[in-house]
Amino acid sequence: MFPFTYHRPTDLPTVHALLGGNDEAKLLAGGQTLIATLKQRLASPSDLIDLAAIPGLAGMSREGDTLVIGAMTRHADVAASPLVREALPALAALAELIGDPAVRNRGTLGGSIANNDPSADYPAACLALDATIVTDKREIPAGDFFRDLFETALEPAEVILKVIFPLGGQGAYEKFPNPASRYAMAGAFVWRGMGKVRVAITGTGQGGVFRWSEAEAALMTDFDPSALDGLWLDGDAMISDIHGTGAYRAHLAGVMTRRAVSRILALG
Amino acid sequence: MDLTGSQRIEAPREEVWRALNDAEILRQCIPGCQELVQTSPTEFTAKVVLKIGPVKAAFAGAVTLSDLEPPTAYRIYGEGQGGVAGFAKGGAKVWLIEEEGVTILNYEAQAKVGGKIAQLGARLIEGTSKKLAGEFFGAFALLVAPAPVDVTTE
Numbered sequence: 318m319f320p321f322t323y324h325r326p327t328d329l330p331t332v333h334a335l336l337g338g339n340d341e342a343k344l345l346a347g348g349q350t351l352i353a354t355l356k357q358r359l360a361s362p363s364d365l366i367d368l369a370a371i372p373g374l375a376g377m378s379r380e381g382d383t384l385v386i387g388a389m390t391r392h393a394d395v396a397a398s399p400l401v402r403e404a405l406p407a408l409a410a411l412a413e414l415i416g417d418p419a420v421r422n423r424g425t426l427g428g429s430i431a432n433n434d435p436s437a438d439y440p441a442a443c444l445a446l447d448a449t450i451v452t453d454k455r456e457i458p459a460g461d462f463f464r465d466l467f468e469t470a471l472e473p474a475e476v477i478l479k480v481i482f483p484l485g486g487q488g489a490y491e492k493f494p495n496p497a498s499r500y501a502m503a504g505a506f507v508w509r510g511m512g513k514v515r516v517a518i519t520g521t522g523q524g525g526v527f528r529w530s531e532a533e534a535a536l537m538t539d540f541d542p543s544a545l546d547g548l549w550l551d552g553d554a555m556i557s558d559i560h561g562t563g564a565y566r567a568h569l570a571g572v573m574t575r576r577a578v579s580r581i582l583a584l585g
Numbered sequence: 586m587d588l589t590g591s592q593r594i595e596a597p598r599e600e601v602w603r604a605l606n607d608a609e610i611l612r613q614c615i616p617g618c619q620e621l622v623q624t625s626p627t628e629f630t631a632k633v634v635l636k637i638g639p640v641k642a643a644f645a646g647a648v649t650l651s652d653l654e655p656p657t658a659y660r661i662y663g664e665g666q667g668g669v670a671g672f673a674k675g676g677a678k679v680w681l682i683e684e685e686g687v688t689i690l691n692y693e694a695q696a697k698v699g700g701k702i703a704q705l706g707a708r709l710i711e712g713t714s715k716k717l718a719g720e721f722f723g724a725f726a727l728l729v730a731p732a733p734v735d736v737t738t739e
Contacts, residue, residue: 359639465716556711
């Protein structure tokens with residue numbers, strides 16, 4: 318690691334003061350990507366601003382027709398939460414599938430979506446469930462939040478406070494993890510409710526998470542895996558690397574989507 | 586890894602060609618370029634900060650123009666060392682086709698990274714290269730002719 322100055326502020330104004338005008342400062346949430354990157358010396362921020370001591374950033378609550386999850390809530394806490402398991406079981410199941418126990422016990426919702434890794438799990442849930450990302454400056458619909466590979470709508474000094482998930486409908490997440498990293502080779506979050514269907518694909522697209530609109534249209538007509546017969550993504554536009562070709566990932570994403578649809582049908 | 590694309594630029598070919606050889610315009614278009622100094626008509630030294638997600642590495646290196654066929658085509662090649670992060674090199678064959686006052690810029694680019702950055706980022710190199718190439722030619726079209734009409738990447 319290169320040397321840096323560690324800060325552990327206890328309120329947001331101090332975070333803003335530390336971030337203000339300093340391009341070389343980085344926010345630290347769970348650190349499950351950032352710390353690994355620092356250890357490899359692939360980044361050298363001047364300052365790390367740990368959000369762990371800011372009150373009110375972690376925790377889950379039900380507010381009306383929504384489930385609100387604080388940005389610093391750990392994956393393991395989401396997975397184990399009776400509230401999430403009851404209100405949004407597909408999200409609890411997704412959190413259970415992220416990484417390994419170390420990642421789940423340190424990694425956070427806010428950290429995951431701010432990084433927008435193209436193989437991360439949470440972005441698929443946010444997009445399929447039409448979540449709203451609340452920052453210290455504004456509210457951003459998930460559809461506008463995830464921009465491109467590792468790119469979000471966040472401004473340099475903007476801090477995610479919480480994510481609001483609307484409740485209702487039925488959802489399921491199916492993923493094919495890379496056996497070593499547990500990152501999604503392909504993951505599909507399917508949701509249906511109020512006459513709508515949303516399909517969000519992660520791990521597969523070169524620009525990160527995306528909505529598969531052709532599959533959504535087919536499932537709106539007939540919510541059954543057979544509605545997707547002959548429908549596949551274009552392998553040329555998908556991530557291709559040592560773990561799998563674009564065509565392989567395109568096929569996997571199609572299979573995961575069909576499985577998620579079957580799982581929702583099994584819910585009754 | 587190869588990527589190809591084309592960009593329609595609302596400007597005559599001569600003008601596009603001049604811009605392709607202008608250090609100041611190139612500096613503004615190369616993603617993360619902090620400094621580009623011309624050392625000869627076809628050689629430049631460059632400082633580029635590559636930022637992909639959590640990774641942020643500064644590369645120092647050289648940019649060379651070759652196979653010049655004014656005003657239609659050349660090859661642009663860059664190579665840089667990023668210290669412990671590894672190295673990055675990439676180039677593009679660029680050729681211009683004039684169509685009724687409008688120029689179609691075509692490119693065939695290659696990118697390679699090695700060292701630690703490649704180990705960590707193996708799954709991301711193609712997507713990143715595509716994104717960087719798109720940013721470069723997109724910014725270029727905007728600078729040369731303020732409103733690009735069509736962008737295609739394949």
